[in-house]
Amino acid sequence: MSTRLYIQEVATRDGFQIESSFIPTEDKIALIDRLSETGLAKIEVTSFTSPKAIPNLRDAEDVMRGIRRVPGVEYTVLVPNVKGCERALACEVDEINLVMSASDTHGLANLRMTPEQSLEQFKSIIEVTRGTGVFVNASLSTAFGCPFEGVVAEDRVYTLIQRLLDIGVQGITLCDTTGMADPAQVGRLCAEARRRWPEAVFTAHFHNTRGMGLANALAALNAGIDRFDASLGGLGGCPYAPGASGNICTEDLVHMFQRMGLETGVDLDRLLAAATSLPALIGHDVPGSILKAGKADRRYPKPQWMHAQD
Amino acid sequence: MSTRLYIQEVATRDGFQIESSFIPTEDKIALIDRLSETGLAKIEVTSFTSPKAIPNLRDAEDVMRGIRRVPGVEYTVLVPNVKGCERALACEVDEINLVMSASDTHGLANLRMTPEQSLEQFKSIIEVTRGTGVFVNASLSTAFGCPFEGVVAEDRVYTLIQRLLDIGVQGITLCDTTGMADPAQVGRLCAEARRRWPEAVFTAHFHNTRGMGLANALAALNAGIDRFDASLGGLGGCPYAPGASGNICTEDLVHMFQRMGLETGVDLDRLLAAATSLPALIGHDVPGSILKAGKADRRYPKPQWMHAQD
Numbered sequence: 001m002s003t004r005l006y007i008q009e010v011a012t013r014d015g016f017q018i019e020s021s022f023i024p025t026e027d028k029i030a031l032i033d034r035l036s037e038t039g040l041a042k043i044e045v046t047s048f049t050s051p052k053a054i055p056n057l058r059d060a061e062d063v064m065r066g067i068r069r070v071p072g073v074e075y076t077v078l079v080p081n082v083k084g085c086e087r088a089l090a091c092e093v094d095e096i097n098l099v100m101s102a103s104d105t106h107g108l109a110n111l112r113m114t115p116e117q118s119l120e121q122f123k124s125i126i127e128v129t130r131g132t133g134v135f136v137n138a139s140l141s142t143a144f145g146c147p148f149e150g151v152v153a154e155d156r157v158y159t160l161i162q163r164l165l166d167i168g169v170q171g172i173t174l175c176d177t178t179g180m181a182d183p184a185q186v187g188r189l190c191a192e193a194r195r196r197w198p199e200a201v202f203t204a205h206f207h208n209t210r211g212m213g214l215a216n217a218l219a220a221l222n223a224g225i226d227r228f229d230a231s232l233g234g235l236g237g238c239p240y241a242p243g244a245s246g247n248i249c250t251e252d253l254v255h256m257f258q259r260m261g262l263e264t265g266v267d268l269d270r271l272l273a274a275a276t277s278l279p280a281l282i283g284h285d286v287p288g289s290i291l292k293a294g295k296a297d298r299r300y301p302k303p304q305w306m307h308a309q310d
Numbered sequence: 311m312s313t314r315l316y317i318q319e320v321a322t323r324d325g326f327q328i329e330s331s332f333i334p335t336e337d338k339i340a341l342i343d344r345l346s347e348t349g350l351a352k353i354e355v356t357s358f359t360s361p362k363a364i365p366n367l368r369d370a371e372d373v374m375r376g377i378r379r380v381p382g383v384e385y386t387v388l389v390p391n392v393k394g395c396e397r398a399l400a401c402e403v404d405e406i407n408l409v410m411s412a413s414d415t416h417g418l419a420n421l422r423m424t425p426e427q428s429l430e431q432f433k434s435i436i437e438v439t440r441g442t443g444v445f446v447n448a449s450l451s452t453a454f455g456c457p458f459e460g461v462v463a464e465d466r467v468y469t470l471i472q473r474l475l476d477i478g479v480q481g482i483t484l485c486d487t488t489g490m491a492d493p494a495q496v497g498r499l500c501a502e503a504r505r506r507w508p509e510a511v512f513t514a515h516f517h518n519t520r521g522m523g524l525a526n527a528l529a530a531l532n533a534g535i536d537r538f539d540a541s542l543g544g545l546g547g548c549p550y551a552p553g554a555s556g557n558i559c560t561e562d563l564v565h566m567f568q569r570m571g572l573e574t575g576v577d578l579d580r581l582l583a584a585a586t587s588l589p590a591l592i593g594h595d596v597p598g599s600i601l602k603a604g605k606a607d608r609r610y611p612k613p614q615w616m617h618a619q620d
Contacts, residue, residue: 026431054347066353105612105616106614109613109616110396110566110611132581145606146611147609147610148610148611148612149607149609150607150609159389178608179603180594180606182566182570182571182606183528183566183570183608184570184571185569185570191404205550208521208599209599210562210566210599210600210603210605210606211518211523211524211559211562211565211598211599212524212564212566212569213521213560214521214524214525215524215525215527215566217525218493218525218529219528238603244599244602244603245599245603246494247410252520252521252522253518254524255521256493256520256521257526259443259492259495260493260494260495260496261494270433288521289518289519289520289554289555290520290521290523292554293489293519293520293548293554293555295520296455296489296490298455298456298457298489299459300458300459301458301459302415302419302458303419306415306418306419
């Protein structure tokens, strides 16, 4: 097991993109600046997609240029195509995150591309990054199951990982996009990926749609994964499961790892302070647990009648 | 790892006792009768406490005598004292469940007894069960932490387990009463308990207060625990953490284990049908995930525009 874990925040991209209302640019910047001071390893700042496709993130340039970049924190952005990549490079991002689906139907539904078409496009995008020093990550959606097709064969996932590495992708995020993964599957797939590609940089990305988010993170940890995507407050979600929880919650994940005695580099109190600001920012409650219940080291006063008997 | 897991339902006791309104006796009986047909190993039907202490369960005799008992399902009840035990035995329960706290302050706050006083009382209760064939289980509250005192030393837990076994307790439930446990601690404590007392019958009882409920169940499973308490819909709660989730949710737990390929004996669809009736029964929404999101094998229709292009 690694001695240090890397916590990667996705709320301002994976979370904000599906909010019903636009978060003002200055609020996004203020939140990211707070998050930069918490010890998170990486922040997925925004997405350089078409403003028509994702109106909530139409201020990608302004946000990326407006934030205060803290040394040691990597600032990554989602990039869907060559144009998005050129916009991202103009903002001097540390990393671009490409996204494709492991399943044909989800790829077509979500990106209007099959996995084959995504891989072809990735080659053009990677060409644009050559010589820039920007890290290229690819997120493999539905790696643990597709909401349309069901099971995604593990061999298909391994084949896609190999092809991504072959075309120059440096990091790969295994995404449980709609919360279908279970811990046995996660353990199996993550261990095998680590065994086959010990030098590759893998991230695990889980949703808590079916309550298994932290159990899956634990299974990935036990399989040697040391990088985890998570979303402040548990923002994000699944468009196919209304009312279901979103991404695993950053403060809940950090809290669990800290209680387990693991090093995340994150100052949980600062992270919680940032999370506390979310409901006012987005106009609704968030699914995270620690915000409601407090940390496990929280002490409660004895009942009044016990004091009376002291 | 065991080939079969035992799922033990606690909603009608641990859940109903803290509901703000009384659930009508016939509704309790109807729910338990439905649960008896799902393949659950055990049902904690009610509590033979004073009606003044827990008014919601003042119908303990009527419920226990009113249910249809299905062979293969064990019917257990919580028993706080000799009088409760005599009432339970008169209803021909299969098991009595004693409860004590591992921490002095929680014991005094919750039961008005220190662990020492609880153990003394247990002796008198066990005396009453002699020759009846009734199984004696003891639930050890705050085994993973106390909301007043904080850390509960693991050696203290082991000492209490030994003393419970010495006085004739046959099964021991390790309870994370207020959701303080983390998976590393759970794995350590459960593995050590199994190592020291390989013949004892251990149950793990977790709350999802801080989002770690299923991760803790996974850790207990990996440490060789095969019996799990859980509550339909995730009912129950923690009086010290308003708004926090309750017990781990039975249908979420069964769903996770089934997805992992483990045998629980439970018919998940029947269990979900029973869980669906809860909100109307108790007058509010429940925290469980699968009720909202559906099982992971749920398939979604392709978006309309994709059909248009077919």
